[in-house]
Amino acid sequence: MTDSPTETEPFDDLPGDLMIWVLIVSELLVFGAGLAAFLAVRATDPAGFATAQAALHPAAAALNTAVLVTSGVAAALAARSAEAARLGAGRLWLAFAMALGVVFLVVKGFEYADLAAQGIGVESHAAFTFYYLLTGFHAAHVAAGVLILGLVAIRLRPYPVETAAAFWHMVDLVWVLLFPVIYLMG
Amino acid sequence: MIRDPLPRAWALLxxxxxxxxxxxxxxxxxxxxxxxxxxxxxxxxxxxxATYLRLAGAPFWMRGADWVLALVGVLLLGLYIVG
Amino acid sequence: MKYQTQKIALAYFAVALALFAVQVTMGLVLGYIYVAPNFLSEILPFNIGRMLHSNSLVVWLITGFFGAAYFLIPEEAEREIHSTKLAYIQLAILVLGTAGVVVTYLFNLFEGNFLLGKEGREFLEQPKWVKAGIVVAALIFLYNVTMTVLKGRKTAITNILLLGLWGLALLFLFAFYNPSNLALDKQYWWYVVHLWVEGVWELIMAAILAYLMLKLTGVDREVVEKWLYVIVAAALFSGILGTGHHYYWIGTPAYWQWIGSIFSSLEVIPFFAMMSFAFVMVWKGRRDHPNKAALLWSLGCATLAFFGAGVWGFLHTLHGVNYYTHGTQITAAHGHLAFFGAYVALNLAIMSYALPLLKGRDPYNQVLNMASFWLMSGGMVFMTFTLTFAGTVQTHLQRVLGMNYMEVQDQLWIFYAMRLGSGVAVVLGAVLFIYAVLVPRREIIARGAASMSAAE
Structure with a gap:
């Protein structure tokens, strides 16, 4: 009564849990739609969006890209350590990944604080509505990711660490698309 | 040259x-x-x-991911060019 | 039927079907009021009739869910329901509450009374004592089924079903919170209505559908469970923030327009997944189950839910579109096909499957039951089209050209007349269904009936 192999094979190939991939694809759809909406609304008001973009902090965001991809490799190495049952190394890599996640949030916090000091809020301009929605939603994922990485570090097991790392890579993935579209493309 | 694909991917990123x-x-x-x-x-x-999420080892899913990225790219590019 | 306590479902299904009859009859009256607006205007004002139409719908669907839970949980958990007596007490409370609501609404008793009077909040206008009764009944139910599951086998189906039912009960608590600020009032109001039908009810739907597929197609449980988890993840991912599509014009900040548009667009995914799930299971299934009517309702449910909830929902969910269509007949079109496809057809599917087993017979009245499917579904689809056309015309005349509301209503008369016709078909279908499932005529030998009625 087992299923024929041809039908389960593709899913068996998928590295990591099926559900985390459902989440990754869903998040990509959400952020993809958000970025598409951003560009579509931008087309109706290029000057306004350019002015808004000038107020952003591309250098801080570029730094954050480096922080996040480095954190990503640490999470991947943690998963590898967990697989090899090297618990100490696994925890160390997770702590490193989490610390960089916190750095990302601190840098992000400075960006928000500076914008707020200039009196720029969610409703200031459509560009800022998107900016706050997209980066805020992403930052919420970073915060959640730090928490998840911390949780799986407690009782280090290969499967939870791998799943948490996959979540973390998704956060990474979203950021490398978010960053150029919102901060850089003029 | 770095052998391990993870640090190599990091360096590339x-x-x-x-x-x-x-x-x-x-x-x-x-x-x-x-x-x-x-x-x-x-x-x-x-x-x-490909590397962090290890799709490189699953060609079927990597192709799928390429399609998704290509679609996202075309969509964003199209909207950017129109704007 | 393997477990004696599954019999509880019979009483629940009977009450649900009685309320179903009330609901569609009221629908017919309302459809006629659209055609002849002064009909019953003194005795039964339109708003009261509409309230009864939608409230009885919600109550009978929930009663059906309870019945479905009492039917399938013993089989999944492989043990009897914790307490039969509690299950019947729960039903008695629900019936008393429902009767109380109807009487209070119709005669507007105890107006303004804190405990006994109706509360004047659309769809959540139940008097406080009824709301409290609903909570008590829900608590009894949750205690009863949770105890059963905890002591028995735990399957993905029962887990998801319980998650959905717990969510249903907990979210209802927002009905007690009624802030005086109208924008906040609406914001919390949607916590109940939206997070039910586009959140936790989808979990209940997916679980019941998964159970039906397991039984009807004989596909391995492992495969069914994988689909179930994907569907549930997609439903919660899109549905929770999808609530934002109700926050466009109620006074909430403008960013809700984007949150609502993006997330609610994804709400089509779980419904598409459910439709794919149902059809893939049937294609892969090796079992030729004799209850073809239940299979037809299951497939019909998944398909019509995809179109009604998914496609018709997406039609007007983007805020740029909704700015024009909000509250027009487009909404009515979506509401009718979505509720019918997702939740009415689901209940009728599980009833078609369960009732022959509860009565200890082979599937009976299959042809009548399937005829009722086509009559009801055909009527509902036609109604959806007429209302969609009406809504399109209404949007253009009223929202684009700026014509006066009542002038536009005159232009829509022909659509309302056609809708009344399709409503008659739905009511006839409903009567036929109730007759087919409740009044078995004679024993039919299962294999013969199966090959006669559905030779693929």
């Missing part, structure tokens, strides 16, 4: 980031540089999917 930062900083980014920067972003996304 940092390199691509530096490149896009340089492009953006080079001058007021025009159309062409913006499109290049978007391309670099997509390249980074593909690297993360």
């Amino acid at each position: 940092i390199g691509l980031s530096l490149l896009s930062a340089a492009l953006a900083d080079w001058s007021d980014p025009g159309r062409l540089t913006s499109i290049l920067i978007l391309g670099l972003g997509l390249a980074k996304a593909r690297t993360i999917l």
Whole structure:
């Protein structure tokens, strides 16, 4: 009564849990739609969006890209350590990944604080509505990711660490698309 | 040359980031540089999917991911060019 | 039927079907009021009739869910329901509450009374004592089924079903919170209505559908469970923030327009997944189950839910579109096909499957039951089209050209007349269904009936 192999094979190939991939694809759809909406609304008001973009902090965001991809490799190495049952190394890599996640949030916090000091809020301009929605939603994922990485570090097991790392890579993935579209493309 | 694919991917990601930062900083980014920067972003996304998320070992799903990225790229590029 | 306590479901299904009859009859009256607006205007004002139409719908669907839970949980958990007596007490409370609501609404008793009077909040206008009764009944139910599951086998189906039912009960608590600020009032109001039908009810739907597929197609449980988890993840991912599509014009900040548009667009995914799930299971299934009517309702449910909830929902969910269509007949079109496809057809599917087993017979009245499917579904689809056309015309005349509301209503008369016709078909279908499932005529030998009625 087992299923024929041809039908389960593709899913068996998928590295990591099926559900985390459902989440990754869903998040990509959400952020993809958000970025598409951003560009579509931008087309109706290029000057306004350019002015808004000038107020952003591309250098801080570029730094954050480096922080996040480095954190990503640490999470991947943690998963590898967990697989090899090297618990100490696994925890160390997770702590490193989490610390960089916190750095990302601190840098992000400075960006928000500076914008707020200039009196720029969610409703200031459509560009800022998107900016706050997209980066805020992403930052919420970073915060959640730090928490998840911390949780799986407690009782280090290969499967939870791998799943948490996959979540973390998704956060990474979203950021490398978010960053150029919102901060850089003029 | 680094053997381990993970640090190699990390180095590539940092390199691509530096490149896009340089492009953006080079001058007021025009159309062409913006499109290049978007391309670099997509390249980074593909690297993360292939190495961090290990799709490189599952060709069927890597092809699927490539399709998704290509669609996202075409959509964003199209909207950017129209704007 | 393997477990004696599954019999509880019979009483629940009977009450649900009685309320179903009330609901569609009221629908017919309302459809006629659209055609002849002064009909019953003194005795039964339109708003009261509409309230009864939608409230009885919600109550009978929930009663059906309870019945479905009492039917399938013993089989999944492989043990009897914790307490039969509690299950019947729960039903008695629900019936008393429902009767109380109807009487209070119709005669507007105890107006303004804190405990006994109706509360004047659309769809959540139940008097406080009824709301409290609903909570008590829900608590009894949750205690009863949770105890059963905890002591028995735990399957993905029962886990998801319980998650959905717990969510249903907990979210109802927002009905007690009624802030005086109208924008906040609406914001919390949607916590109940939206997070039910586009959140936790989808979990209940997916679980019941998964159970039906397991039984009807004989596909391995492992495969069914994988689909179930994907569907549930997609439903919660899109549905929770999808609530934002109700926050466009109620006074909430403008960023809700984007949150609502993006997330609610994804709400089509779980419904598409459910439709794919149902059809893939049937194609892969090796079992030729004799209850073809239940299979037809299951497939019909998944398909019509995809179109009604998914496609018709997406039609007007983007805020740029909704700016024009909000509250027009487009909404009515979506509401009718979505509720019918997702939740009415689901209940009728599980009833078609369960009732022959509860009565200890082979599937009976299959042809009548399937005829009722086509009559009801055909009527509902036609109604959806007429209302969609009405809504399109209404949007253009009223929202684009700026014509006066009542002038536009005159232009829509022909659509309302056609809708009344399709409503008659739905009511006839409903009567036929109730007759087919409640009044078995004679024993039919299962294999013969199966090959006669559905030779693929």
